Amino acid sequence: MDLLATTSTVAVSCYALLSAAYKSMQMAYALPMDRSPVSDELVGFDPLPSVDVIVPSFNEDPSALSACLASIASQQYAGKLRVYVVDDGSANRDVVVPVHGAFAGDPRFNFILLDKNVGKRKAQIVAIRRSSGDLVLNVDSDTTLASDVVTKLALKMQDPAVGAAMGQLAASNRSDTWLTRLIDMEYWLACNEERAAQARFGAVMCCCGPCAMYRRSALLLLLDQYETQLFRGKPSDFGEDRHLTILMLKAGLRTEYVPDAIAATIVPDRLGPYLRQQLRWARSTFRDTLLALRLLPSLDRYLTLDVVGQNLGPLLLALSVLAGLAQFVLTATVPWSAVVMIASMTIIRCSVAAFRARQL
Incomplete structure (x- = not known):
């Protein structure tokens, strides 16, 4: 159980750090595109x-x-x-x-x-x-x-x-x-x-x-x-x-x-x-x-970070979810730290997207 919990926590923590760095850089580089004039x-x-x-x-x-x-x-x-x-x-x-x-x-x-x-x-x-x-x-x-x-x-x-x-x-x-x-x-x-x-x-x-x-x-x-x-x-x-x-x-x-x-x-x-x-x-x-x-x-x-973020991020997230599911099935305990972290990141990302896209 400790191994599964540790695996899930470490994987989701690495995912959170990678995702935060990747998305922050992404937004920083993307923002000027919103203001770029285009010739007609x-x-x-x-x-x-x-x-x-x-x-x-x-x-x-x-x-x-x-x-x-x-x-x-x-x-x-x-x-x-x-x-x-x-x-x-x-x-x-x-x-x-x-x-x-x-x-x-x-x-x-x-x-x-x-x-x-x-x-x-x-x-x-x-x-x-x-x-x-x-x-x-x-x-x-x-x-x-x-x-x-x-x-x-x-x-x-x-x-x-x-x-x-x-x-x-x-x-x-x-x-x-x-x-x-x-x-x-x-x-x-x-x-x-x-x-x-x-x-x-x-x-x-x-x-x-x-x-x-x-x-x-x-x-x-x-x-x-x-x-x-x-x-x-x-x-x-x-x-x-x-x-x-x-x-x-x-x-x-x-x-x-x-x-x-x-x-x-x-x-x-x-x-x-x-x-x-x-x-x-x-x-x-x-x-x-x-x-x-x-x-x-x-x-x-930046493109190196982009390729790593697109490929390693989903793998870390999948590893965290699989380890959490295994923990729940085998021990009937919920990996709350992983659940809260994934849910929080999802809510934050959706809120930011909705705000930037003016969908709120």
């Missing part, structure tokens, strides 16, 4: 860059897909815009095709129907190889964009050293359940603290898939590496956005965050799907950590 004009391009929007779709709800495509059609972008919607062998194609038909009259839209499901990564690559725009914007099929997203992201891409840029994510179904409200808050933190701090050094570690723009010239150089990534000897079918971002950094390019390019995506409203999503994302984070570690000598020292 594309001054570095003449003519404006052409943009290809790629929307991979698999068994998407027709109403969600329709809202996604409508938001893309409504983009107020003065340059050339083309849209490639890739249906990845959906089983509900009979209800999805009419959605395609509603936009078929728009000459900017192109529809690609794959015979079988090949996964998001390969569906993206099919469209990338059929398109030719200077910039490539990936949009998830359950995501809607504010009307100025393409323009805002293209502004950031004026710098030729920038290989990728992401917008700010929000939960479009925030008001549905208590879980969707928490996820929306989680997204705000991930964007306006984590990504904003990383962007201070031009090294956003994951340009999130729902709304991420890439420079085609860089993308084509990395496409083979992206397409052939293996995990446990098999083609990888998860973590596309993180891996592609790391490849951009590895190539010596900057990756950026644009807080006023707003995209809203549908998030899980039940605990089961949410936990499966988080496990999938955690696998991606841990898998690409080794590749990220190789980049750290060329990046600011």
Whole structure:
């Protein structure tokens, strides 16, 4: 019992210290991003860059897909815009095709129907190889964009050293359940603290898939590496956005965050799907950590703390929880010190997030 209690206490204490240092540094670096003015004009391009929007779709709800495509059609972008919607062998194609038909009259839209499901990564690559725009914007099929997203992201891409840029994510179904409200808050933190701090050094570690723009010239150089990534000897079918971002950094390019390019995506409203999503994302984070570690000598020292915080923090927390559960099961005693510390940190983090996001 003493060993379990000690393990739980030490693990949660280390987690608290690491988390406090990490989050304090994160907030310190992120805060100036809130005050940074952004030019409203594309001054570095003449003519404006052409943009290809790629929307991979698999068994998407027709109403969600329709809202996604409508938001893309409504983009107020003065340059050339083309849209490639890739249906990845959906089983509900009979209800999805009419959605395609509603936009078929728009000459900017192109529809690609794959015979079988090949996964998001390969569906993206099919469209990338059929398109030719200077910039490539990936949009998830359950995501809607504010009307100025393409323009805002293209502004950031004026710098030729920038290989990728992401917008700010929000939960479009925030008001549905208590879980969707928490996820929306989680997204705000991930964007306006984590990504904003990383962007201070031009090294956003994951340009999130729902709304991420890439420079085609860089993308084509990395496409083979992206397409052939293996995990446990098999083609990888998860973590596309993180891996592609790391490849951009590895190539010596900057990756950026644009807080006023707003995209809203549908998030899980039940605990089961949410936990499966988080496990999938955690696998991606841990898998690409080794590749990220190789980049750290060329990046600011803050990014070392960032990678350690993202990977070691959850492991310490998990160790504390498991040791506490084992103590409760084996001895029928509650590890109150660990419970109080974890609860206190959770309340503080949520309160800070709610205050900064003006959700109180």
